[in-house]
Amino acid sequence: IKRIIGRKFSHPETTKYAEKFPYKVVGGKNDSIEIEIFGKRIMPQMISALVLKKAKKAACDYLGFEVNDAVITVPANYNEAQRRATQDAGKIAGLNVLRIINEPTAAALAYGFGNNLNEKIAVFDFGGGTFDITILEVKDNFFEVLSTAGDSFLGGDDIDEALVQFMVVDMETNFGIELSVNNEMKTILLAEAERIKISLSTEEKIKVLIKNVVPMEDGTRKDYERIIDRAIFEEIINPIIEQTFDICVSAMENAHLKSEDINAVILVGGSTKIPHVQNRVTEYFKQSPFYGIESVLVISMGASILGNTLISNYSEEAPVLLDVVPLSLGVGSIGEYIEVLVEKNSPLPIERTNIFTNARDNQSVVRIEIYQGDGRKKSESHLMGELVLSNLRKALRGELKIEVKFEIDTNGVLDVSAIDLETGKTQKITLNILGLEQ
Structure with missing residues (x-):
């Protein structure tokens, strides 16, 4: 479920991997994915919500009181729709989602919080369904992500x-x-x-x-x-393992670091228990990984630390997390090309503005394609959805100047707003994310 939540049904990766699942994957509204079980269709968010409900019940039973707030971790390479779908799953489970945090960042928090470190660390996160590599710099309680890369269909x-x-x-x-x-x-x-x-x-x-x-x-x-x-x-398994190191090369290049610049390597996820994975990590980073924290618990420990600081009054001791945009964000341009507004690995939160106009006289609606990915061409990126500017005032071609603001918050979730620069009025705007039922 983690692999397909928030995915488009028409995406080639969905088609490729749906054949391998023991359950039937079908298309839903707005190109979303649904799971067919005993003739009933269920959204992946509903199944994730069941898991979260069970986790909530386990926490309540252990602690002896009601738990309503949550920090939920996601693979660093999750796109907009996947993050929104995860938030939706938390709401369906009856949780107040305080924060969506990338799994490698949570792992780094568990490793470095309160230890007064001054290190550059690599988090090698190889789980059941996804792989992420994140390079961070830790200074006391400041955790700055330098770069992240991954594959949500590798695990x-x-x-x-x-x-x-x-x-x-x-x-x-x-x-x-x-x-x-x-x-x-x-x-x-x-x-x-x-x-x-x-x-x-x-x-x-x-x-x-x-x-x-x-x-x-x-x-x-x-x-x-x-x-x-x-x-x-x-x-x-070697061909699969080697794919992870191709991704590591990209992350290290984006961080402008060499393997010898890394002070510690943290292993995350059950797949890192395989000796061949551990040996290859040691070879690549030229050092043995850190084994001080159980690899299957380290993410939840980091999320717990963050959750406690978000609801406690000890703000001076709270960690400062400076995460990055995992995928570039852009708008469709002429022909096959994309105009990139937010580059991959830009620090969060971030905002960018762009001016759009009408292509013909008295145009009432402008539609803008939104893309995520590492490519500069539409065929190389993921069509995230469509931005719709509607109820435009009547004007000759090119007269309208609508400023659209793109804001990506600390959860990595996009928000958009628009204003007519001539009148100063807020412009009606709708963001339709493909893969999510509206």
Whole structure:
């Protein structure tokens, strides 16, 4: 769900990965995604809300009082729609979302808060569904993000999928058949793949035995059995792991740093428990990662620290988080090109203004395409949505001068406003985010 919440149904990545999910992904209103379960359609936000409700109940049961406020963490590379959808999930769960914070920033907070550090740190966040690398500078309680990069379709799920494909090919080779993997078989193989992944993170080899899983041409079913050692496992997953370091190179270049400039590397996410990942991190950054905080808890610890400072009265001790825009923001220009308004890795919060005009006489509506991404062409970026200036006063072509202000807050969420420069009146404006039901 984390991979598809806030995504457009028509996005190529959605189509690519929807085939791998054990549930049916269908299109909803405004190019949104819905999950079809037992004939019912459910938005990803609703499923995320169920998870948040369970977390809220666990907190209430443990603490013995009602919990209503929350800090929610998201992958650093989440786009506008994904952040808004996450906020919506929090509201559906009955939570007052105080802040949306990037997961690597939360991890850095857990590592550095209260330790009077003066360091440059790298947060290598390799979870189940996403990968992020964030470079930060920590000075006392000031946490400044220098650069961030990531892939919201790269994580431990891809490792599981690679193991499934290995087992399918191995079955076809050993039994001389051609397999068509249905949802039931896929679910069984995915569960076994996860077991293999976890086991080979602590053991050198593992025996795989799946009863009655191989369908034969005569209608019978045979067992699948073999030994997988760590060397085979690392060979299977290495192409996936190497993709993370391609992204690391980009993040380090954007931060204008070399690996030897980094003082500490923090590992985040369950996939960093794999020894091959740890070894490659050590090779790339030329130092062993910091193991002082449990990798699957470090993000929640950082979010808890921030949450406490947001509701407490100890403002002098509160951390100062200076995060950045994860994806460039721009508007569609002539032909294939994008006019970039906010560059990637610009510090948050930030605002930019742009002047728009009417292209013909007495035009009542102006539509502006909004893009997010790293490219300068529309085909290289993500069409985030459409900005609509409506109820324009009558004027000859080019006479109107409408100033549109784009503001991205500390949550990384965009807000827009517009004013007619000649009259000084606020102009009606609507931002339609594709992938979200309006």
